[in-house]
Amino acid sequence: MNLVLGVSGSIAAYRAADLARDLMRAGYTVRVCLTDAAQKFVTPVLFETLTGQPCLIDTFDEPETGRMAHIDWARQADVLLIAPASANTINKIANGYADDMLSTIALAFTGPIIFAPAMNPAMYAHETTRESIQKLKGRATTILEPQEGDVVAGEHGPGKLASNMEIVNSVLAIEKRSQILRGKRVLITSGPTQEPIDSIRFLTNRSSGKMGAALARAALLMGAEVTVVSGPVKEPLPIQAQTIHIITAEQMLDQARQNAAKADIIIGAAAVADYRPSAPLKGKIRRSEESLHLDLVANPDVIAELAKVAKKEARVIGFAAEPDSGLETAVQKIHRKGLFAIAVNDISRKEIGFDADQNELMLIKADGSKETSGMQSKLGCALWLLERILA
Numbered sequence: 001m002n003l004v005l006g007v008s009g010s011i012a013a014y015r016a017a018d019l020a021r022d023l024m025r026a027g028y029t030v031r032v033c034l035t036d037a038a039q040k041f042v043t044p045v046l047f048e049t050l051t052g053q054p055c056l057i058d059t060f061d062e063p064e065t066g067r068m069a070h071i072d073w074a075r076q077a078d079v080l081l082i083a084p085a086s087a088n089t090i091n092k093i094a095n096g097y098a099d100d101m102l103s104t105i106a107l108a109f110t111g112p113i114i115f116a117p118a119m120n121p122a123m124y125a126h127e128t129t130r131e132s133i134q135k136l137k138g139r140a141t142t143i144l145e146p147q148e149g150d151v152v153a154g155e156h157g158p159g160k161l162a163s164n165m166e167i168v169n170s171v172l173a174i175e176k177r178s179q180i181l182r183g184k185r186v187l188i189t190s191g192p193t194q195e196p197i198d199s200i201r202f203l204t205n206r207s208s209g210k211m212g213a214a215l216a217r218a219a220l221l222m223g224a225e226v227t228v229v230s231g232p233v234k235e236p237l238p239i240q241a242q243t244i245h246i247i248t249a250e251q252m253l254d255q256a257r258q259n260a261a262k263a264d265i266i267i268g269a270a271a272v273a274d275y276r277p278s279a280p281l282k283g284k285i286r287r288s289e290e291s292l293h294l295d296l297v298a299n300p301d302v303i304a305e306l307a308k309v310a311k312k313e314a315r316v317i318g319f320a321a322e323p324d325s326g327l328e329t330a331v332q333k334i335h336r337k338g339l340f341a342i343a344v345n346d347i348s349r350k351e352i353g354f355d356a357d358q359n360e361l362m363l364i365k366a367d368g369s370k371e372t373s374g375m376q377s378k379l380g381c382a383l384w385l386l387e388r389i390l391a
């Protein structure tokens, strides 16, 4: 297994030498990338000698002539670990800067990233650092909280680099997670649908596609091959997922059905419109003083239809947006639609669900068992959900 160890300009950089050895003992091929500031504390020679691998610093370093090392290293790595992670490197990577070799590798890398921050407690508590850490937690990253203790300059507080054992264990756990769905296919429907009223107007809902995107990221992190059938959304989907863009519920069903029979897990996270105008007008409905009545017809029940064509052993999961009293309805839906489980979003709460970055899911399985994820990022909820489905 290949690991890139990024070392940034922290006083704790000296600990990265032992960490590299511990990771090698755990079975990893370790390649080290230093920031300029890290070089003030440790040298490339130290890591090259310890690991037997070249050490990168400058964005234009090319151990193999003619090959862009940042792309090669990003492609070949199974995990990117940044330890110690300085405040500067955390803030840069959270915001997509790629102005040195380490941040460029991080931007080119699509797998799991682990940050082990080490810094002065005031830098760690700074609003900008907190915001960056929140951003990173919402993506495919793990933050190993620094330990509380005496830090240099006579201060006390959270800022000390996590122990080597904790860092190595976290790498192993994340790597194990990346194998869980290897060789499995996951199909996800995501976002809203738009049902045309005329050529320029449509019926839709407030779904942002954030939960669907988080599910796609989580399934990729677990090693799955992912297909997303997505309604019109602004939320970017991971590039490693195969994405099929649709507009209406009927198109969603058509596209998802073509991929359902080979899927091992099917998750219906899309907010499919239940009804559509029966006869959308070509052109534009003109204003008049008269009332306007729209005739609506029922749309297909996408997840129920997918359950019908799914493999027998596939796990089909529905999402239900219910007001807090809707649990009974959710249980009925599982049986009516032939699902393995249903994830309930409580839409009576503003801080979670539609368009929010956080969510809290109640997972109800066909056997009647119920479990809640607790409030966490949508990626956290997605990982939790997939783990529960497989449990």
Ligand SMILES: Cc1cc2nc3c(=O)[nH]c(=O)nc-3n(C[C@H](O)[C@H](O)[C@H](O)COP(=O)(O)O)c2cc1C
Binding pocket: 007, 008, 009, 010, 011, 012, 035, 036, 037, 038, 085, 086, 087, 088, 089, 090, 118, 119, 120, 123
């Ligand atoms: C002696 C010394 C120790 C430092 N220790 C830390 C530290 O532990 N954590 C941190 O975030 N910054 C620390 N800094 C500041 C960083 O080195 C500085 O912000 C640098 O620009 C980080 O660059 P990099 O993120 O590219 O490595 C320290 C600076 C000095 C001079």
